[in-house]
Amino acid sequence: MNLTNYHSHCLYCDGRADMETFVRFAISNGFTSYGVSSHAPLPFPTPWTMEWDRMDDYLSEFHRIKEKYVDQIEFYVGLEIDYLDDNSNPSISRFRELPLDYRIGSVHMLRNEWGNIVDVDVSPEVFRKIVDEQFSRDLDRVIRLYYSQQFRMLELGGFDILGHADKMHYNSMCYRPGLLDEPWYENLMIDYFSKIARSGYMVEINSKAYHLYGTFFPNERYFPLLKELGIPVMVNSDAHMPEKINAGRPEALAALKRAGFDSVMELHEGKWQAVPIN
Template sequence: MQLSNYHSHCTFCDGRSYPEEFIKFALAHHFRAYGFSSHSPLPFETFWNMSKEDMPDYLTEIGRLKQKYKDRIEIYIGLEIDYLDETYNPSVSYFRDLPLDYRIGSVHFLPVALPLSPGHVVTIDGPYAELEQAIRLHYGGSVRRLVAQYFESSMRMVESGGIDIVGHLDKIYMNSCLNPDFNFEAEWYQRPFNSYLDLIAEKGLMVEINTKNLTRKRQTFPRAEYLPRLRQRNIPVMVNSDCHYPDLVNDGRKEAFELLLAAGYGSTRELVQGKWQDVPID
């Protein structure tokens, strides 16, 4: 089982500890590779995202840790970049020009009005009550319309590029499945979901198996039952814990590898000496 993690947050965004504390935990658990992926700066302030002003310090600090621990663990610097709309997303030059080892693309916010601002976006993974209110206010009470916009945004993110890894591919289900009208089996869920997988495969992107909610809520992103569909499409995957606390660095990893094996995966895509390679699951 690979001991790596490429999706993690620290005090540069909404993570709850300093970057070095995560490395200490990873070292104690014999990790081979560890990557930081702070929430990208946005055109507006949020509780979760780092600020543009902090970017130089982020690059410097992770660079310092890379050097300090280079004989013991491979440390990588990435970013979890939000797709907001055509004007602000991972493909814009600000992100392309940053000296990063990799980029995770994620959809957390769906714009419902312009200009882009905290009051003009719906947050998909905040409290459920807020999402329920947003469904009433902005989607005419229809969870289908919310789901449709999520997959449209996600597909535009993959089309416009600038990312290596698709972050928590179907996180929209975390909250929206609590809505009484939600139905995984419905054509309005299955069709965009499958089209999204087709597009990801066509573009040759990697997908993470995100274990943030595995232990606590029995959820993975993508959903465990859909992993065979990724396998059929030859989509490369890796297991990421999306941890915000050092003691959750390794959370859910073992179980996620069991799910991957059950889905027919024999390897994961890993950063080894700075290059993405397929590493057999042992």
């Protein structure tokens, strides 16, 4: 039943359980392949990212668990790496030299009018306050900044999977209903996904928010475009709690089939493979 997940966060960053608990939960639920992807270190401390001085422990714990459960599940290690600027992003040598099985590239933060870093991966209520108070109520500017970060991350590379590709869309829709139907936004999305296709990245269908907000990242309306552009996809739940590792997966797989997809990418025997959707 395509029971895989490569986007999850344990106690090394902002997850709510240790790495082994996630793996044991995956095994008990019939998962065949599983990956942990803690938030990578940033140049400054945050409550939700790992610190560099814990990296060796993170990798050692992964190897211990991988060996312990080798006969029960394929276990892989990755990182979710933020694009912050040209000096801190998935392409820098410090990340590329790590012995990882895969890397997720994501954007969570922007710089406001005064050049200060702002986390925009927040609730709709907090997002509204950020746009009003730190970007002079200019939602269009915030959106363009977000996608300019995405475009630059795509250009620099250094990752395998594009994380929650258009996560900005939900908060932006809450701020201005009807946004997704505005021609300029639709054209931006076509340019964005076309760039992804040309760059050859895999895109996760992030199902974390489906049961909460009724949407995937990217939005389901773009699934046919992903199919048309030949972009390989996978379903990841972005789980921060073990019981959420399968959240929204059946619904995401069904949506992909409706859009014409007949396979998703899974990591088996150390290689990415297109596996039929059951």
